[in-house]
Amino acid sequence: MNKILPRILAATIAAALIAGCAATPQEQDETRGWSAEKIYAEAKAEQISKNYDRSNKLLEKLEARYPYGRHAQQAILETAYNNYKGQEPLLALSAIDRFIKQYPAHPSMDYAFYLRGLVHFNESQGFLSFLSKQDMSERDPQAARDSFESFSQLVTRFPDSRYAADAQLRMGYLIGALADYELHVAKYYYKRGAYLAAANRGKHLLETYGNTKQVEPALGVMVLAYDKLGLTELRDDAKRVLLKNYPDTKVLDPESLQGRAWWAPW
Incomplete structure (x- = not known):
């Protein structure tokens, strides 16, 4: 009998400890019983405090x-916003895409597109560092393209949105950046003797970003590249367009391809 009692006592204590541990998480949950409004208000307060x-x-x-x-x-x-500010772009984009899919008619849909554009825009900052010495041909412009697409959806679907004006400004910035990228790559190919690739890149710039200041130097690359290839008809066509639109152009000097003097940074 004396041996059984300690065993019963030990089992009782162990059971009490287990029960106590199981109850601890709920006892420590300060939000227990809170309304949706209160939880949301507290979450916003923590967000404002950058927590x-x-x-x-x-x-x-x-x-x-x-x-x-x-x-x-x-x-x-x-x-999504918390993850954007917390440098978690993949989590932010996942939340935004889930919102767009689940609530396509939500009154905050314009903000969802705007926030998605901002996330991609932030991700594109490495690509947008044009004054660095890195080889632009090795940069990936996809984040910039995705950002432009999200902003474009915003201004197209919600032209009166409070976010539309800022989105349009960022779109202009991105268009210039993407045109600049195409020009860098065209120059890169030309300097390495890949003249057909250089000409094609210049042509792509004209077709895609025809309203940017990079059109003039892109035409210059095309003229010089076609000349190297012996494609005189294409060379003369490109030169005719260049001189008609930019009669005082200085981009036909092959030496200028070695530097930045022949085109002004946008």
């Missing part, structure tokens, strides 16, 4: 407890 991880945890609780309310819908966008 993005804490804000996201609250937003997760909000979605889990009140999945069908308006605050849960907005919580997806707030999560």
Whole structure:
């Protein structure tokens, strides 16, 4: 009997400890019993304080407890914003895409496209560092293209949106950046003797970014590249267009391809 009692006592203590541990998480959950409005307000307060991880945890609780309310819908966008500011672009884009798919008629859809454009725009900053010494042919412009596409969807579908003006400014910036990239690559090919690739890149610039200041030097690359290839008819056509639109051009000097003097940075 004396041996059994300690065993029973030990088992009782162990059971109490297990029960206590199991209850601890709920006892420590300060949001227990909170309304959707209160959780959302607290999440926004943490967001304003730049406590993005804490804000996201609250937003997760909000979605889990009140999945069908308006605050849960907005919580997806707030999560996307937190991840954008917290340097988590993939998580931000995932949340935005989920919002667009689930709530295509939501009144904040314009903001969703705007935020997606911002995420891609931020990701494109390495590509947009044109004054660096890195070889532009090795840069990937996809993030810049994705950013432009998102902003374009915004201004096309929601022209009166409060975000449309800023989106249009960023689109102009991106168009210049992408045209600049094409020009860099065309020059890169020309300097390495890949004249057909250089001419084709110049042609692509004309067809895609025909309203940019990079058109003039792109025509110059085409004239010089076609000349190297012995394609005199194409050379003369490109030269005719160049001189008609830019009669005082100085881009036909082959030596200028070695530097930046023949085209002004946009």
